[in-house]
Amino acid sequence: MKIKKFKNKSFNSTKSIHSNCGVFGVYNNPDASVLTYYGLHALQHRGQEAAGIVSCEPEHKGIKSKFNIHKDLGLVLSVFADDKILTDVLKGTSAIGHTRYSTTGSGDNKNNIQPFKVNYKDGNLALSHNGNLTNTNFLRNKLQNEGTIFQTTTDSELILHLIAKSREEDIVNKLLDSFSQVTGAFSICILTDDKLFAVRDPHGVRPFCFGKVDNSFVFSSETCALDIINAEYIREVNPGELIMIDRESVTTGKEKSFRISEVGQYKHCIFEYIYFSRPDSTVFGEKVDKVRRKIGKNLALESPPPVKDNEEEKKIGVINVPDSSNTATLGYFNEAVKTNKDIKHEIGLIRSHYVGRTFIQPGKDKRKMKVKTKFNTVKGVINNRKIVVVDDSIVRGTTSKLLVELIKKAEPKEIHLKVTSPPIISPCYYGMDFPSAEELIANQHDSNVEGIREELGVTSLFYLSTEKLLDSVPYSDPKTGYCTACFTRDYPIQIEGLEKMKKEQFDD
Ligand code: SF4
Numbered sequence: 001m002k003i004k005k006f007k008n009k010s011f012n013s014t015k016s017i018h019s020n021c022g023v024f025g026v027y028n029n030p031d032a033s034v035l036t037y038y039g040l041h042a043l044q045h046r047g048q049e050a051a052g053i054v055s056c057e058p059e060h061k062g063i064k065s066k067f068n069i070h071k072d073l074g075l076v077l078s079v080f081a082d083d084k085i086l087t088d089v090l091k092g093t094s095a096i097g098h099t100r101y102s103t104t105g106s107g108d109n110k111n112n113i114q115p116f117k118v119n120y121k122d123g124n125l126a127l128s129h130n131g132n133l134t135n136t137n138f139l140r141n142k143l144q145n146e147g148t149i150f151q152t153t154t155d156s157e158l159i160l161h162l163i164a165k166s167r168e169e170d171i172v173n174k175l176l177d178s179f180s181q182v183t184g185a186f187s188i189c190i191l192t193d194d195k196l197f198a199v200r201d202p203h204g205v206r207p208f209c210f211g212k213v214d215n216s217f218v219f220s221s222e223t224c225a226l227d228i229i230n231a232e233y234i235r236e237v238n239p240g241e242l243i244m245i246d247r248e249s250v251t252t253g254k255e256k257s258f259r260i261s262e263v264g265q266y267k268h269c270i271f272e273y274i275y276f277s278r279p280d281s282t283v284f285g286e287k288v289d290k291v292r293r294k295i296g297k298n299l300a301l302e303s304p305p306p307v308k309d310n311e312e313e314k315k316i317g318v319i320n321v322p323d324s325s326n327t328a329t330l331g332y333f334n335e336a337v338k339t340n341k342d343i344k345h346e347i348g349l350i351r352s353h354y355v356g357r358t359f360i361q362p363g364k365d366k367r368k369m370k371v372k373t374k375f376n377t378v379k380g381v382i383n384n385r386k387i388v389v390v391d392d393s394i395v396r397g398t399t400s401k402l403l404v405e406l407i408k409k410a411e412p413k414e415i416h417l418k419v420t421s422p423p424i425i426s427p428c429y430y431g432m433d434f435p436s437a438e439e440l441i442a443n444q445h446d447s448n449v450e451g452i453r454e455e456l457g458v459t460s461l462f463y464l465s466t467e468k469l470l471d472s473v474p475y476s477d478p479k480t481g482y483c484t485a486c487f488t489r490d491y492p493i494q495i496e497g498l499e500k501m502k503k504e505q506f507d508d
Contacts, residue, residue, distance in 0.1 A: 020431045021114070021130040022046035022221045023208075025096040025189035027196035027245045029216035032056075033090035035229045036097040039218070040076045042225035045278060046130070047099035050113040051079040054126035055092035056191055065193040067124040068092060071113045094196055096189040098128040101433055111152045115191075120164040122171070123193040129156035130221055131185030131206045131431040134495045139182065159188070171195065172258060175242055179260040184493060185269075185430035187237070189219055196245045199260060203267035203493055204239030205430045205483060207283035210255070217245045217255065222281035236285060239266050239479075263479065267492040270482040271432060273473055274421045275392045279327045286474040289327050294472040295420045295464065296331025296390065303418055303462035305388045308342045314385045316340075317412075319348035321391045321403065322375075328420045329390040343388070348381040348407075371402040382410035389458075393421045395434065397441030397456060404457050414459040422466045422487040423447050429495045434486065 022043025026032040033055045040051055052071025059065045068090050072079045076099060080086060098114035117126040133139070133155040140150075140158060148161050162178035171192055185205035190197040198219040200208045211218045213231035220226055223233050237243055240263040244256040268284045269276070279289040305316050318336065320329035333345040352374055387407065394400050400417070407415055423442035427434040437443055445451035453461035466487055473482060485491045 020047060020101045020132070020433055021128075022099040022225070023096070023128040023130045023187060023189050023219070024098075024221070024225055025094075025128070025191065025196050025198065025219040027094045027217045028250045029213070030093060032093050032095035032216075033086050035213070035216075035218070036095040037076065037080055037086055038228045039220055039225040040097045040099050042228040042278075043099050043221055044076055046221055046276070047101040048075055049073065050100040050110075051076045051098065052100075052113050052115055053080075053086075053090050053095055053097040054115040054117050054191060055090040055095040056124070056126075056193065057092040058094070058194060065124065066092075067117055067119075067126060067191075067193075069115070069117050069126075071098075071115070073110065073113065094191060096126055096128045096191045096196070109153065112154050114154075114156060115189075116152070116157055116160055118160050118164065124191075125160060125163060126191040127156060127160055128189045129159070130187045130208075131201065132429055133158065133182050133186065134184035134429055134493055135182065136184075137496055155184075156188075158182070159186075163190075172242070172244060175199065176258060176260055179242070184495075187221060194246060198237045198241075198243045200237045200239055200241055202240035202261050202263045203265075203483075204236075204284070205267055205269050205493070207268075207272055207277060207281075208237040209282070210234045210237050210243065215250060215253075217249065219243075222277055222283060224278045224281040227280070233282065239263050265481040265492075266477070266479050267481055267483040269428075269430065269432070270469065270473060270484050271421070271428075271486065274469075275324050276432070284474070284480070285476045291473055292327040292420075293331030293334070295469065296328035296333075297335040298468040298472050299328070299390070299418055299420055299462075299464045300332045300335035302465060302468055305336050305340055305343050306386055306414065306416055306460075307340065308386075315342050315344040316386045316388060317346040317348055317381060318343055318388045318390065319346050319381070321389065322349055322351040325390045325392045325420065328392065332388075332390050332418065332420075346378075346381045348378050348387065348389075348410075349403075350376050350378060352376075367398055368402055371399060371406065375403060375406060377407055377410040379410040382407060382412045385412055386414040386416070387412040388416045388418060390418050390420065392419070393424060394419055394441060394452070394456075394463075395424055396439050397444075397452065400441075400456050408457070416460045417453075417456065417458045417462070419461070419463045422463050422469060422484075423449070423452075424486050426486050426489045428486050429491065430483065430485075430493065432486075 024039035026035045050073045054069045057066040070085050115126045115128045136155040166174040166177045168174045168177045186201045187206040187208035188199045211226040211231035211233050218231045242258040273291045277283045277288045318333045320326045425442050
C-alpha cells in the first residue's frame with residue numbers, strides 16, 4: 001500500500017505524540033481559581049502549549065454574576081506566574097480551567113486558547129474541552145449558513161454556538177439539544193452564572209472523573225489532579241452523561257445526572273494507558289500504574305530479554321526511557337526475571353525535566369539538540385553490556401534513532417528495543433496529536449519490523465501485539481471496550497470524510 005498524502009500538521013518535539021488537553025472545574029469554593037490552578041498543574045502533561053482559567057463571582061445582593069478570565073500561551077507556571085492573577089483577577093466561587101496542546105485550530109493563535117467565554121442572551125457561558133469532534137465541517141457549515149461568526153478555528157467553539165442558538169427553554173435542555181448534534185470525543189466542563197456542568201461523549205474516549213473536597217464539587221481529566229487538592233474521588237463522569245452541579249447540589253451533596261444519548265459499547269482510548277495518562281492516576285476505572293505494569297509483563301511474555309553469552313558476561317541491563325516507560329519497564333523486568341536471573345533493572349538514561357528552547361536553527365539538528373538536552377546516558381551502566389530498552393511507542397522514529405545514537409556512544413554490546421505498543425500506522429481523530437500517516441515510521445516500512453529495526457540501528461526490535469495489549473487492559477463493565485485505531489485503522493466513531501481521506505492516502 002503506497003501512502004500518497006495525508007493532511008495533518010507536523011510538529012517539533014522529542015516525542016511526537018501529544019495529548020491535546022486537560023480540563024478541570026470547581027464549584028462552590030472560595031479558592032476556586034487557586035484549586036483550578038493546582039489542578040491544571042497536575043494536568044500539565046496533557047497540554048503544554050497554553051493554559052487558562054475562567055472564574056465566576058456569583059450574583060450577590062442584586063449585583064449580577066461576573067465572569068473573569070486569564071489565559072495565555074505557555075506552561076501553567078508561567079501563565080499564572082503573578083499571584084495576583086489568582087487572588088485579584090480570578091475571583092469567584094467556581095472556576096474551570098484548561099491546559100492545551102492544539103489538535104484542531106492553529107496552535108499559536110491566542111484566540112484558540114481555552115477556556116472560551118461568551119455572553120449570550122441567557123447570561124455567561126464558559127467551556128473547556130478535551131477531545132476532538134468528528135463532524136466539525138458539517139457543524140461549521142450549518143452554523144455559518146445561519147450567520148454565525150467564529151472567533152476561533154477550533155471545534156470546541158462550535159459547541160458554544162450550538163448552546164447559544166438552541167431554542168430549548170432551560171440550560172439543561174439546551175445542552176442536551178446541543179450534544180445531540182455533535183459526534184466524536186469530548187470530556188467537557190461548562191460553567192454558567194450559577195451552575196457547573198460536566199459532559200462526556202457516549203463512547204467515553206477521553207478520561208473524566210468527578211470528586212469532592214469539603215463541600216465543593218470537582219471535575220478533572222485525571223485523578224492525579226484531585227489528589228493535589230486533597231479531593232476525594234467519587235466516580236467517573238459516565239460515557240454519555242451530563243452532570244449538573246447547582247446550589248441545590250451544595251445543600252443535598254448530590255449531583256444531578258442526565259443522559260445525552262443512548263450508550264453502546266465504550267471505546268476508551270487505549271493509548272491513555274500506554275502513554276498519555278499519569279501512572280498515579282486512575283482512568284477508565286483502573287489504576288494506570290497497574291495496567292502499565294501488566295502491559296510490561298505481557299511484553300516480557302511475548303519477547304523475553306536475551307541470554308548471556310557466557311558466565312563472565314555482565315548481567316543484561318533492562319532500562320527504561322524516562323519517564324513514560326518507567327512503570328511498564330518494572331512490569332517487564334518483574335516478569336522477565338522469573339525465568340532469567342541474569343538480568344538487572346538499571347537506570348541507564350537520565351532525563352532532564354528542564355528542557356526549554358533549543359537555540360539552533362530549525363530542522364533535524366534542532367531535534368537532535370532537544371533529545372540531547374532531554375536525555376543523557378549513565379555510561380558505566382551501559383558500557384560493554386547487552387541492554388534491553390523498554391519504550392512506550394515509536395512514532396516517526398526520529399527520537400528513537402537519536403536515542404539509539406546516544407546509547408551507542410556509551411558502547412553497549414547490543415541494544416534490544418522492546419516497545420509497549422503495536423506499530424502506530426494511523427493518525428488519531430479523537431484528540432491526540434499524531435504526525436501524518438506518511439511520517440509514521442511503521443508506514444514508511446509497510447509495517448516491516450526488520451526494516452524499522454535496521455533504520456533504528458538496534459540489534460533487535462519487538463512491538464507488543466494488539467492481542468496482548470488488549471489482554472492488559474481492564475474490562476470492568478460489560479460495556480467496556482477500547483479504541484485501537486492508531487494501530488489497526490479500525491475507527492470506532494464515524495469521522496466525516498474518512499473514507500475519502502483513506503482513499504487518497506492509500507491508493508496504489
Ligand atoms: S486512535 Fe489511538 S490515540 Fe486516538 S483514541 Fe484511538 S487509541 Fe487513542
